[in-house]
Amino acid sequence: MIGRRVSHFYIVRALGSGGMGVVYEAQDTRLPRSVAIKFLKPSMWRDAEAVRRFKREARLASSLNHPNICTVLDVDEGEGEGESFIVMELLRGRSLKARLAAGPVSLDELLDVAVQAADALAAAHGRNIVHRDIAPGNIFLTDTGLVKLLDFGVAKLFADAFDGDASTDELTTSGLVAGTVAYMAPERLVEDAPVDHRCDLYSLGAVLYQMATGARPFDVAPLTALMRAIEHDAPVPVRDLAPHHPEALAQLIERLLAKRPEDRHESARALRVDLDRLRRASPVARPSNGETPADPSVAVLPFEIIGPTDAATAHFRDGLAEELRRRLDTLGARVAPATSTRALAGRAAREIGETLGVGLVLEGAVQGTAERVRVTATLVDAARERSVLPTLKIERRAADLLGLQDDVARAIAAGVAPALGRGALRRFSREPSAYHAFRRGQHYWQSCLTGGWRPAIEHFQYAVQRDDGFALAHAALATAYNFLGLYCLMKPKLAFGVAARAAQRAIEIDDALAEAHVEAAMAKFGGEWDWDGAESAFRRAIALDPTNPLAHAYYAWLLMLLHRDDAALVEAERGSALAPSSRLVTTARAQTLYIGGRPEEALALCSACLRADPAYVFAVHLRGLCHLVTSDRERAVADLERAATLSRRTPYHLGLLGRCYGQFGMRDEALGLVAELDAQSRDAYVPPQSYVFIHAGLGERDRALAHQEQAYEDGASPLNYLAPAIRDLYALDPYHSQRLKQMRLTL
Structure with a gap:
């Protein structure tokens, strides 16, 4: 499978x-x-x-x-x-069954599971649905602290039969066979006995008993003896096995385990009331020394979305973690880069801490409707894997997004280090509509290689129109247009020009914004072939934020193109060390190796990236190019065809595929792509660079060089002009060789 x-x-x-x-x-x-x-x-x-x-x-x-x-x-x-x-x-975490196998459960953890499970049952029972198989294996603990009820495989409607042709007897009988017997209510084991929602309360009681004591209420064999014990025997009292737990907890569990349904809580909602009362009377779980780790370094994970994912909630979720990173950074915390933390979502806090070298992990969830947004957040001591402060629960009107950001950021900052909470939090835009547009743009940008760049740019442009002082939005716009220039999705000279102006505007607003200097460097590098200006901008970005992995990764491209190979490899490795799990940074390092004529090493990095994300276009097409220069026909064709499909057949990727077809003698296929590019050119910009790639592959050197001259006039980036796949074009051409010499470039 x-x-x-x-x-x-x-x-x-x-x-x-x-x-x-x-x-x-x-x-x-x-x-x-x-x-x-x-x-x-x-x-x-x-x-x-x-x-x-x-x-x-x-x-x-x-x-x-x-x-x-x-x-x-x-x-x-x-x-x-x-x-x-x-x-x-897709849930990240582990089942309660796995958690119980790992060791004792604290009172606070028990109550947290109990409250959330009771809420889930209240929702199901409110729809007349009985789960009928509540057991540790069907209760899931997410890494964000949420409890999820799984597997309604033996559930039934207790007011009406779900299927018109299924009798209650059939449903009940199948449930008996499929349910986990050790957690079944006594009435489930008696033929023809009435069964309602209170059987789920009994099962939850059996689960809580095991969490409290480490043992099931009844754990005997064979099955007939177990069923008899459930029907007739009393379990060992909770406090006999766990005297450290409060009497109120023991009484609550023993009530849930009553033989007669009418002696249990009347509903999950009633149980929730008792649990809230018990939790208010219990101490909040804290780290063993009661202190925040001395080093206020934190990894902020992407927040989980709870329930249906509408566009507004997705945009808000995608931006929330990044906003928290920025705010915590301005307050003095050392914050792990987003590119590193994003790839580690779902891992254990200890692993995240060790990988990123941080003491704290911030994780949370977002639940939104058209009217309300609710955020829960938990700050975890990575080494101890325990909460540093109680779970934060903040709810606001959806229209008050900035207020919600302030509340969450201030509360979390206070948990990282008390001194951090006293400072005012800096806003990056005071205009709500600009902020919303920026975050929507960030959301779309995640799929920029597969068409998301269009709506992303529209939202970034709207953001700067609404708030011209929004530095981050200007920097994001620069990122987008640099991307268009590199991938020739519009005339590169125009794209890099827009990027340069947007980056400069961001710098005018906030000269300390490292991202803006990175994009200024890319515009100088890609659009102006200004090596000195680009290097100066890269160095400025790194001085402002040495932990920015893309500053190092992109600087490596420039250095490798200038044949400063050792320095390039150092910068590429620094970027990877800062973001070891980032697909973009990993592939950018592979690009450095590819430019430097080291395709085998680049192949290994691309393949590692694609094991984590098989559809990442940048890695797919770069791996295909590596196969191309190593003359691996089958793999090169497969990867470059897939890249063309994933990119929605952009001219750039069609050109690379045509280069591949031509090199391996697939002339008809290559000419078919020329016709496809001609057809596209009637409605959109098709870069001469694409024709260069194809004609070079076909061995049509004069045609390739003619198109290359037009590509140069259009502002082709040096990464495309000197791509390894076409570099041999210039070997015997004095005109282009002289041009490269003037540009301080060599083959």
Whole structure:
């Protein structure tokens, strides 16, 4: 199954299996997201009842929308026999079962799980849905601190039958077989006994008993003895096994485990009231020494979205972590770069701390509607993997986004180091509409290589129109136009010119903004071939922010092009060290090696990047070029064809593919791309550089050089003008050789 494409999902890896299904991580090829896909086990494909229950799970779970219930996104059929599957949100963390196996659970952790699980049950019961299989394996603890209820495979509607042709007896009987018996309520084990939502409360009580004591309420064999004990025996009192827990907790658990449903809490909401009362009376869990780590260094992870992902919530989520990074940085904390932390989302806090060299990890979640936005955030001591302060929960009107940012940033800063909380937080824009547009642009920019650059630029332009003093928006606009120049998506001379002006405006507003100096350097390098000016700007950016990985990575390109190979490799390695998990920085380092004539080393980096993200266009096309210069026909063609598809057949990528076709004697295919470029040129800019690549591949040197002259007039970047794939064009051409000499470049 791994590596297969099912519908529009690419299967990445197996996550686990349960009684009915097997779950995989998959990449949605239509939307830029990872998902979990649950398939019915092959052994059950011909079992009509199993198939019906599997589909019932999808329908039941998809009817629930709650932050503590795993969101079902879709249900679909694959091409193969029996390939029904459920598409769910991808959760990062571990099951409560795995957590229990790791060691004792604190009171604060127990209560946190209990409260969130009770909220999930209240939502399900409010829709007349009983879960019927509450057990540690079906309770998931996300790395952001959220508890998620999983697997409605044996759930039933207790007011009406879900399927018109399914009787209550059938549903109840199948549930008995499939449910986890050790956590089942007594009435579930009695034939014809009425069963309602209170059986879930019993099961939750059994889970809490195990969290409190380390043992199940009843743990005997064989199965008949276990069932008899559940029906008739009393469990060992909680405080006999765990005397350190308060009496109120023991009483609450023992009430949930009452044999008669009427002796339990009447509802999950009533249970939640008692849990809140108990939590208010309990001490808040803190690190063992009660102090924040001495080094206020922090990694801010991307915030998780809870529930359906509408555009506004996605834009807000994408920007929140970055805004917090900036604000914490201005308050004196050492903040890990975004490019590093983004790739580590979902990892354990200790691993993140060790990888990035930080003492604290900030993680959280966002839940939004058209009217309200709610943020929860937790600051974790990475070494101890324990909260430094209670979970922050902040809710505001959606229109008051900047106020929400202030509240969250100030509260978190206070947790990092008390002295940091006293300073005023600097705003990057006081105009809400500009801020919203900027964050939407950032969201679209994540998919710039697959068409997201268009809406991103529109939003960045709107942001600077609404607030001309918004330095970050000007810098983002410069980034976008430098990208257009490098990939020839508009006439490079024009694109680099816009980028230079936007970067200069950002510097005028905030000369200490390192990102602006990076983009100024790229505009000088790519658009003006001004090596000295570019190097000066890169050095200024690095002096302002030595931890900016892209400043080092892009500076390495310039140095390698100027044949300062040793210095280039040092800068590329520095960038990678600052962002070891960043796909952009990793591929940028590979580009440095490719420019320097080291394709084998570049190949290894591209392949590593693509193992993490098989659809990352930059790495796909660069790996294809490395295969091209090493004359690996099959792999070069495969990668460059895939890059053309992923990029939506941009002229730049078609030109590279044509170079490949020509080199390997696929003349008809290469000429077909020339015709395709001609057709595109009727409606959009097609760079002469694309024709250069193709004619060079076909061995048509004079045609290639003629187009190269036009490419130079259009402002082609030196990275394209001197691309290794066409560098041999100039070897015997005195005109271009003289031009390169004047530019202080050599072949």
